[in-house]
Amino acid sequence: LPTQSRQAPATAGLSHDKWEIDPSELNLLEELGSGQFGVVRHGKLRSLDVAVKMMKEGTMSEDEFIEEAKVMTQLRHPNLVQLYGVCSRHRPIYIVTEYLLNGSLLHYLRANDKSLLNNTDILIDMCVQVCNGMVYLERQKFIHRDLAARNCLVGIQNEIKVGDFGLARYVVDDEYTGSGGAKFPIKWAAPEVLNFMRFSSKSDVWAYGVLMWEVFNCGKMPYGRMKNAEVVDMVQSGRLLEKPRYCPDEIYNVMRQCWIHPAEQRPSFSEILRSLPHE
Numbered sequence: 001l002p003t004q005s006r007q008a009p010a011t012a013g014l015s016h017d018k019w020e021i022d023p024s025e026l027n028l029l030e031e032l033g034s035g036q037f038g039v040v041r042h043g044k045l046r047s048l049d050v051a052v053k054m055m056k057e058g059t060m061s062e063d064e065f066i067e068e069a070k071v072m073t074q075l076r077h078p079n080l081v082q083l084y085g086v087c088s089r090h091r092p093i094y095i096v097t098e099y100l101l102n103g104s105l106l107h108y109l110r111a112n113d114k115s116l117l118n119n120t121d122i123l124i125d126m127c128v129q130v131c132n133g134m135v136y137l138e139r140q141k142f143i144h145r146d147l148a149a150r151n152c153l154v155g156i157q158n159e160i161k162v163g164d165f166g167l168a169r170y171v172v173d174d175e176y177t178g179s180g181g182a183k184f185p186i187k188w189a190a191p192e193v194l195n196f197m198r199f200s201s202k203s204d205v206w207a208y209g210v211l212m213w214e215v216f217n218c219g220k221m222p223y224g225r226m227k228n229a230e231v232v233d234m235v236q237s238g239r240l241l242e243k244p245r246y247c248p249d250e251i252y253n254v255m256r257q258c259w260i261h262p263a264e265q266r267p268s269f270s271e272i273l274r275s276l277p278h279e
């Protein structure tokens with residue numbers, strides 16, 4: 001048998017609660033930006049590049065999250081941003097994840113729109129990678145709740161990973177959690193989410209259709225500058241986002257499948273993957 005690679009697994013040596021990370025082993029580097037929970041910094045966990053979310057007090061239901069972190073560290077897929085663990089023995093708590101070099105997919109699409117616009121192969125490949133990650137989450141019966149290009153990350157060689165899956169459940173901010181709130185992602189929300197807050201893998205499929213539209217429009221805002229109330233009317237009345245200029249018909253047909261009103265009639269992520277051209 002070939003000798004096992006000497007390289008210990010990335011998360012080897014984490015303390016006895018394997019999801020608990022010893023902060024003395026973390027070196028914090030530059031700030032990457034800030035998200036719903038506050039500042040996120042680049043860091044090193046021994047020699048491993050990591051991103052560290054420093055949870056601003058009062059932004060998260062921390063105890064519930066720490067309980068769930070044990071489940072989330074078990075989720076492992078090449079198209080998911082890996083959760084390495086948490087530092088929960090001090091405040092603010094830290095969430096330590098895999099680090100991706102090229103930041104959010106939304107930023108990447110906008111920064112590279114010239115070279116991406118009519119390169120449908122690259123755009124299709126990005127959608128396939130996100131779909132692969134979502135097929136895995138669907139199989140694990142894990143609902144993302146805020147799938148969008150802004151919540152995906154880009155690594156080296158255009159590798160795309162889905163991030164922050166499931167974290168929406170722990171946000172303490174009525175503006176984000178209530179469907180009437182200014183931060184609620186109305187433009188990615190399925191009708192049953194707008195009307196009843198009914199989240200499912202099929203509501204993730206609706207959001208995935210909007211993400212595909214974002215990719216083929218290189219990061220344009222869906223529904224332009226329409227107000228949330230106008231978007232709700234448009235969605236409820238069955239009007240859809242129109243086909244992006246450089247989008248092949250068969251790809252737009254996949255988007256339209258994602259936007260079928262009855263959730264159970266939408267395809268699953270594994271059906272979507274089969275309908276996308278992939279190796």
Ligand SMILES: CNC(=O)Nc1cc(-c2cccc(-n3cnc4cc(C(C)(C)C)ccc4c3=O)c2C)cn(C)c1=O
Binds near residue numbers: 081100164
């Ligand atoms: C240059 N490379 C990089 O910048 N790489 C990276 C940047 C970020 C990063 C930086 C700042 C803010 C956020 N961010 C953004 N949106 C969020 C949304 C939510 C929900 C709950 C609303 C979904 C929760 C947390 C966040 C959040 O932490 C991220 C992901 C994370 N990772 C892993 C990187 O590799």
